Amino acid sequence: MYLEVPKKFKGLQNAALMAAKTIFRPVSRKYDIHEHTYPVELDLLAAGLNGLNEGTEGGVGGASSKKEDTANGQVRNGGNMANCINIQAMCYGDVGLLLSIPGQGLGNAAISAVANPEQLKRFSTSWAAMAITEPNCGSDSSAITTTARKEGDYYVLNGEKIFITAGERCNAVVVWATLDKEIGKAAIKSFVVEKGTPGMELVRLEKKLGIRASDTAAIVFTECKVPAKNLLGSPDIDVKKGFGGVMETFDNTRPFVASMANGVAEASLERIKELLGDKIALDYQTPINNVKSVEAEVYKMEAEHEAARLLTLKAAWMADNRKPNSLEASICKAKAARITNQLTLKCVELAGSLGYSYKELLEKWSRDSKILDIFEGTQQIQQLIIARRLLNKSSAELK
DSSP: OSSSSSSHHOOOOHHHHHHIIIIHEEEEEHHHHSSOOOOOOOOHHHHHHHHHOOOOOOOEEEOOOOOOOOSSTTTOOHHHHHHHHEEEETTTHHHHHHHTTOOOOOHHHHHHHHHHHHHHHHTTOOEEEEOOOOOTTTTOOOGGOOEEEEETTTEEEEEEEEEEEETOOSSEEEEEEEETTTTTTGGGEEEEEEOOOTEEEEEEEEEOOOOOTEEEEEEEEEEEEEEEEOOOOOOOOOOTTTTTHHHHHHHHHHHHHHHHHHHHHHHHHHHHHHHGGGGGOOOOOSSSSGSSSHHHHHHHHHHHHHHHHHHHHHHHHHHTOOOOOOOHHHHHHHHHHHHHHHHHHHHHHHTTTTTTTTSSSSSHHHHHHHTTTTTOOOOOHHHHHHHHHHHHHHHTTTT
């Protein structure tokens, strides 16, 4: 595995870092304080990103993540790799603002993962949020109770979805619903519901610990009629396959969330080293047991961060080369999220009273990092998935 950023993505990475430093970072605290205020600075950035996406294989957010075909067995670095590299660069600035960029929603990655060619084209300009979680259904996606009833050329949706990132600002929502509760998870499908559809009501915006620049909504669907052509992928219920089709969404998005965590970790590491200044040498020559305790902490954090970054790139590379990456997607998400939680809190601790104050973004990054260990599957769910893959156990055999 080649461990450096591919040369063809250097320009995208540099552009994303520039946006992180000049657009995100200066207004990061402003939108942390003024939750639910739309970041107008993102409109111009979104136009620029759309231009970048049109001229490259991958996007800078979550819009372009389709697993690419490989010709003649050639190894390639495609859209998934580009996304991971650039998401990390942008989250060096602010993860909440990244999640607020118009047209770059997690729902776009869901569309890219399972949509047919006609749907990919039709929804190519959509800003799609993703609606999975319900009041009584969190990490266990198979327990979804929102229903979809077929009526002619429509499906009628009923249910409530919560914690929808960009749920107010988006123009479409990818909704997970079941066609038949008695069949179980095999009947779960995803539907694109466009904003303004009768029967779709935004009932509240959540007040949150972190990523406060991003709006998080709750939406209720009451006899909401959605065109049958908006069901992503095949409408057939395949009991043998289960709901593997919609679960492919997570194989795409989990490395993206890991990249968000990697960006927050990188920002925190760089800032704590700046604050510690000449109090640490960091010559990387002296054995870790013979350096100051604070230097040893920095070394350990850097090593864990680098491990998480490389695991993330591996999962993205596998997706681009059409290799099954469900195990690797869960591994990188579990590793990056847990390490970033620990790392950001350690940086707050090492900075003392300054790390706990609003004078520094360290305390904000520690708050932002928590959600990265929760959405797209909690730490516990990732470990369960990893165990099933390694032990070759089904969900019924290992719960």
